[in-house]
Amino acid sequence: MKTWLFIGLSATLTLVNTSCAIAGVASEQLTLPDLYEASIVELQHGLDARHFTSVDLVKAYFARIKEVNLNGPSLRAVLEMNPSALAQAAALDLERKTKGKRSILHGIPILLKDNIATVASEGMNTTAGSFSLLNSIVPADASVVTRLRKGGAIILGKANLSEFAHVRGNIPNGWSGRGGQATSAYYPNANPCGSSSGSGIATSIGLTAVALGTETDGSITCPSAWNNVVGIKPTLGLTSRAGVIPASAHQDSVGPMARTVADAAAVLNVIAGKDLDDNFTLAQPSVVPDFTKALDERSLKGKRIGVPRHIYLDDDITGGDPSIKSAFEDALRTIRALGATVIDPADVPSASDLLNTNEIFVVETDMKIQLNQYFKSLVTNPSGVRSLADLIKFNDDHPDLEKPTGYEDQSTFEEAEATDGFNSIYFAALASNKDVGATRGLDAAFREHKLDAIVLPVIGIVSVASALAGYPIVTVPLGFYPDNTTAVPDGPQTLFPAPGLPFGLSFLGTAYSEFQLISFAYAYEQRTQIRLQRKAFAAAVPITQLIDVINH
Ligand SMILES: *[C@@H]1O[C@H](CO)[C@@H](O)[C@H](O)[C@H]1NC(C)=O
Ligand SMILES: *[C@@H]1O[C@H](CO)[C@@H](O)[C@H](O)[C@H]1NC(C)=O
Ligand SMILES: *[C@@H]1O[C@H](CO)[C@@H](O)[C@H](O)[C@H]1NC(C)=O
Numbered sequence: 001m002k003t004w005l006f007i008g009l010s011a012t013l014t015l016v017n018t019s020c021a022i023a024g025v026a027s028e029q030l031t032l033p034d035l036y037e038a039s040i041v042e043l044q045h046g047l048d049a050r051h052f053t054s055v056d057l058v059k060a061y062f063a064r065i066k067e068v069n070l071n072g073p074s075l076r077a078v079l080e081m082n083p084s085a086l087a088q089a090a091a092l093d094l095e096r097k098t099k100g101k102r103s104i105l106h107g108i109p110i111l112l113k114d115n116i117a118t119v120a121s122e123g124m125n126t127t128a129g130s131f132s133l134l135n136s137i138v139p140a141d142a143s144v145v146t147r148l149r150k151g152g153a154i155i156l157g158k159a160n161l162s163e164f165a166h167v168r169g170n171i172p173n174g175w176s177g178r179g180g181q182a183t184s185a186y187y188p189n190a191n192p193c194g195s196s197s198g199s200g201i202a203t204s205i206g207l208t209a210v211a212l213g214t215e216t217d218g219s220i221t222c223p224s225a226w227n228n229v230v231g232i233k234p235t236l237g238l239t240s241r242a243g244v245i246p247a248s249a250h251q252d253s254v255g256p257m258a259r260t261v262a263d264a265a266a267v268l269n270v271i272a273g274k275d276l277d278d279n280f281t282l283a284q285p286s287v288v289p290d291f292t293k294a295l296d297e298r299s300l301k302g303k304r305i306g307v308p309r310h311i312y313l314d315d316d317i318t319g320g321d322p323s324i325k326s327a328f329e330d331a332l333r334t335i336r337a338l339g340a341t342v343i344d345p346a347d348v349p350s351a352s353d354l355l356n357t358n359e360i361f362v363v364e365t366d367m368k369i370q371l372n373q374y375f376k377s378l379v380t381n382p383s384g385v386r387s388l389a390d391l392i393k394f395n396d397d398h399p400d401l402e403k404p405t406g407y408e409d410q411s412t413f414e415e416a417e418a419t420d421g422f423n424s425i426y427f428a429a430l431a432s433n434k435d436v437g438a439t440r441g442l443d444a445a446f447r448e449h450k451l452d453a454i455v456l457p458v459i460g461i462v463s464v465a466s467a468l469a470g471y472p473i474v475t476v477p478l479g480f481y482p483d484n485t486t487a488v489p490d491g492p493q494t495l496f497p498a499p500g501l502p503f504g505l506s507f508l509g510t511a512y513s514e515f516q517l518i519s520f521a522y523a524y525e526q527r528t529q530i531r532l533q534r535k536a537f538a539a540a541v542p543i544t545q546l547i548d549v550i551n552h
């Protein structure tokens with residue numbers, strides 16, 4: 001079901017009096033998409049038909065951000081709005097008229113997680129949420145941003161996140177020094193998961209058309225699930241990490257977060273591809289498939305979908321929560337009804353080892369080397385921070401900015417600083433991670449049970465094997481905590497669980513299986529339309545719509 005905003009006759013008449021007069025619609029009812037749900041296809045339709053412009057879209061999204069980001073429920077999902085976005089939109093509107101569209105993202109606003117670099121001349125910072133990087137000058141756009149601009153996307157702003165993508169230490173999801181505590185739009189002050197928290201929150205209520213997040217282990221998957229949106233964590237090497245503030249080259253991946261599988265596929269089309277500045281991308285297949293061709297409602301017919309129950313212990317995958325358990329069993333029934341065979345259980349042989357891997361050690365070793373490189377690559381950094389050691393000291397020296405009560409920890413940074421580079425212990429740990437995640441993990445399960453995908457609800461350790469193996473995950477809405485759920489404080493400023501909080505279903509695959517995973521997620525989404533079953537709490541639903549900006 002799509003929600004449309006019907007504009008009455010008087011509004012239509014006002015519209016045809018504006019400079020972007022709409023030929024032939026004066027006597028018809030003009031429909032404008034509701035920005036809470038609006039899809040890329042709907043937005044492109046309205047832009048092509050000149051019902052509104054990309055300038056209108058940017059104005060409307062900015063107004064919606066202002067309503068709820070620091071005002072009203074104060075969701076703190078967005079760190080910065082791009083002061084160049086309106087100019088970019090105007091140029092792209094003109095180009096649409098004179099030359100046509102560059103891609104399906106032409107004139108579509110996209111919000112970027114704040115660890116993805118954008119040139120400073122545009123007027124925005126790239127900080128991973130940290131004051132240590134405020135006013136730093138990056139050498140260039142991240143390679144995914146270059147692709148987005150080339151495809152005609154408008155960079156709307158930067159999203160709040162768990163600072164440094166949650167590799168600083170044990171600090172609550174969605175908090176950064178610069179952005180403060182981001183919270184869910186589904187229950188006041190609820191935990192939004194992380195680390196791509198702001199990307200998930202902002203997408204969930206239409207503060208942007210689409211967003212980018214990054215995942216090292218769970219950071220697209222979880223905030224997509226908990227914010228009722230779709231997330232794609234691509235295979236390591238499908239999307240470039242050049243210009244992304246790093247955690248680990250062996251696990252970091254950049255991917256789309258969107259309200260529909262179709263929108264996420266469209267964004268992936270534009271950001272995927274080889275990049276000489278990230279040599280992991282050179283291993284990808286020579287042709288990137290058109291992921292929008294995967295949108296097939298019959299895709300699950302005849303496929304084998306596995307449920308690795310005995311590794312991902314039942315309580316780990318559902319948190320023991322009866323509503324997640326029952327929603328997951330419903331999902332398995334739906335998947336069968338769509339023509340797939342569900343193999344249950346379909347265990348991963350390395351199951352018990354997944355509970356205790358060398359993941360943190362490898363990430364910490366990589367992080368020290370890569371963060372040091374990142375700081376050195378900056379043209380300038382006014383904070384003076386030029387290394388991980390400087391960063392740790394900066395946080396200690398600025399507790400007011402970076403260590404408020406409840407947000408003090410930086411133990412992962414400290415452990416990373418103590419690592420000793422690429423020594424033999426490191427290479428053994430890396431090899432054992434590949435073995436546990438891929439060889440005796442997902443590869444073995446897929447082969448043994450002849451699987452096309454694995455499905456799991458998103459909570460607990462769902463993403464570990466995929467993170468270690470560098471394999472893709474596509475997450476779609478699965479359900480919501482019931483209204484009689486007790487809201488439980490789980491951090492200095494957040495609650496979890498809480499009534500109405502969303503949770504998700506993940507489709508897991510092996511390397512470069514995005515096309516298939518997208519097709520399965522699409523079939524499930526089209527059959528269930530779970531996202532549309534519940535909206536954000538009233539104060540978190542922005543009021544501004546296109547009609548409010550078109551005449552001004
Ligand atoms: C970064 O943010 C600061 C404070 O909001 C602002 O003054 C500055 O112009 C921004 N820097 C860049 C490069 O946009
Ligand atoms: C990428 O290049 C680095 C050196 O810059 C090298 O150590 C590494 O093995 C290369 N990785 C791949 C996947 O080619
Ligand atoms: C919540 O309501 C459901 C029925 O909708 C019921 O099965 C469940 O026991 C209730 N839980 C609590 C904690 O009251």
Ligand SMILES: CC(=O)N[C@H]1CO[C@H](CO)[C@@H](O)[C@@H]1O
Pocket residue numbers: 069070076078079080081178179180
């Ligand atoms: C766009 C926006 O509202 N950004 C705000 C994010 O939060 C910080 C800290 O409160 C504000 O300074 C920004 O203005």
